Amino acid sequence: MELREIEIFLTLSEELHFGRTAQRLHLSQSRVSQVIQKHERSIGAPLFQRTSRVVRLTPIGEQLRDELRPLLRAITDSTDRARAAAGGRTGVLRVGTAASNTLELRPFWDAFRAAHPAWDLRVRYQPFSSAMTAIRQGDIDVYIGWLPMTEPDLTSGPVMFTEPMVVALSLDHQLARRDAVDLEDLAAFEVIDTASAFPLEYLDVFNPFHTPRGRTITRGPLVADLEQAFSATANGEVAQPLGGHAARYYRRPDLTYRQFRQDWTISWGPIWQSENDSPGIRHLTAVLTDLGPRAL
Numbered sequence: 001m002e003l004r005e006i007e008i009f010l011t012l013s014e015e016l017h018f019g020r021t022a023q024r025l026h027l028s029q030s031r032v033s034q035v036i037q038k039h040e041r042s043i044g045a046p047l048f049q050r051t052s053r054v055v056r057l058t059p060i061g062e063q064l065r066d067e068l069r070p071l072l073r074a075i076t077d078s079t080d081r082a083r084a085a086a087g088g089r090t091g092v093l094r095v096g097t098a099a100s101n102t103l104e105l106r107p108f109w110d111a112f113r114a115a116h117p118a119w120d121l122r123v124r125y126q127p128f129s130s131a132m133t134a135i136r137q138g139d140i141d142v143y144i145g146w147l148p149m150t151e152p153d154l155t156s157g158p159v160m161f162t163e164p165m166v167v168a169l170s171l172d173h174q175l176a177r178r179d180a181v182d183l184e185d186l187a188a189f190e191v192i193d194t195a196s197a198f199p200l201e202y203l204d205v206f207n208p209f210h211t212p213r214g215r216t217i218t219r220g221p222l223v224a225d226l227e228q229a230f231s232a233t234a235n236g237e238v239a240q241p242l243g244g245h246a247a248r249y250y251r252r253p254d255l256t257y258r259q260f261r262q263d264w265t266i267s268w269g270p271i272w273q274s275e276n277d278s279p280g281i282r283h284l285t286a287v288l289t290d291l292g293p294r295a296l
Contacts, residue, residue, distance in 0.1 A: 001039065001042075001068075003072070005038070005039070006068055007025065008021070008025060008027070008031075008032055008035045009035070009036065009064070009065070009068065010068060011024055011025055012055075013065040014130055014133055015129070015224070016056065016057075017224070018033060020129075045058070046058050046060070046061070047064060048061055073139070091118070091278075091279065091280050092120045092122065093112075093119055093121050093142070093278070093281070093283075093284060094122050094139075094140045094142070095109075095124070095140065095141065095270075095284075096123075096125070096131065096135075096140040096142070096144070097124075097126055097145075098128050098144065098145050098146075099145075099243070099245065100125075100226070100245060100246065100250065101161075101245035101248070102249075104161065104245070105144070105160070107291065107294070108288060108291060108294075109121060109123055111287050111290075111291055112287045115283070116280075119280050119283065124140075126140060126143060127224060127225040128145075128194065128197055128224075128225065129197045129223075131197070131198075132151075132154075132197065132198060135154065136273060138273075138276075141272060141278055141280065141281060142271065142272045142284060143270070143271045144160065144269065144271075145268065145269075146205055146206050146243070146267065146268055147159060147205075147266075147268065147271075148205070149271045150199060150201045151199055152274075153273065153275070154271055154272065154273060154274060155271070155273075156269060156270070156271050157270035157271070157272070157285040158270075158292075159268070160269045160288055160294065161293055161294045161296050162266065162267040162293060162296075163243055163245055163265060163266060163268075163296050164263075164264065165242065165243060165244060165265065165266055166241070166242055166243075166246065166257045166258060166260070167181050167186075167240065167241050167242070168229075168230070168233045168239075168242050168247075168255055169240075169256050169258060170234050170235065170236040170255065170256075171254060171255070172236065173236060173256075176256050179258070180258055180260065180261045181239075181261065182260070183211050183212055183261075183264065184211045184212070184215065185239075186239060186241070187211050187215035187216060187217055189238065189239040190217075190219065190221075190238050190239070191219065191220060191238050191240055192220060192221060192228075192229050192232055192238050193219035193222045194223065194224075195222055205266065206241065206243075208241075212262070220232065220237050221237050221238065226250075229242075230250065230252065230255065233255060234255055243266055243268070245296065267293075270285065
């Protein structure tokens with residue numbers, strides 16, 4: 001297998017969706033299918049079970065995934081370190097973020113680079129569907145997500161910013177006629193379903209399962225990233241809570257945003273694997289602590 005083909009196989013083993021895999025790797029869906037078929041012919045057995053609704057790894061596919069994943073990570077890490085050394089740098093710190101307020105986060109990254117020029121800081125958007133996997137598998141070192149993180153193997157750092165929650169709505173949604181929305185209103189509609197992307201206790205902070213009075217908030221369409229969430233919202237399928245910065249950074253002609261009447265705020269900050277004691281993570285948390293939470 002060539003390196004790119006290994007990456008395609010491993011990405012599909014995470015996404016379990018040919019379309020999302022193609023989108024994530026900036027390939028055509030037919031290219032992804034061709035590579036998988038080539039692997040299966042070479043091995044002599046199916047790697048995935050495919051139906052019109054579900055894609056699953058076969059036992060042989062699971063074995064191949066478990067053996068290839070650390071190899072690809074080692075190659076990627078070695079290449080990153082070599083590039084950093086060639087540029088006179090001593091380390092690479094990879095940050096994935098679900099927050100989209102790029103301009104408002106720049107001061108943190110600029111401060112880190114100024115304080116630690118020997119470190120190659122790389123910041124990229126991380127789809128929420130694969131965020132926890134990316135941290136645990138070492139694809140990223142730090143994830144900027146909402147807080148607090150409740151998983152025992154993951155550690156949360158200092159708060160970077162706190163903001164009010166808003167609800168995204170289609171233009172013709174009945175809640176769009178109001179100046180503000182009550183949290184109890186969510187029980188009459190659906191919110192997106194993220195399947196097993198996050199621990200339930202952690203997800204409940206951002207995408208709650210019940211209103212303050214205990215009414216159930218129903219899950220609707222399954223989505224893997226923010227663009228799919230916006231599509232479901234614009235089609236009127238969901239009334240979706242989002243961090244307030246979404247209303248500034250995603251002004252779309254098919255969406256509108258409303259504030260909540262309740263004081264519902266959410267904080268964002270770094271999350272990393274507890275056993276990862278990288279100096280880069282220590283440097284980053286020190287910089288974030290010194291700057292303190294930003295007022296948005």
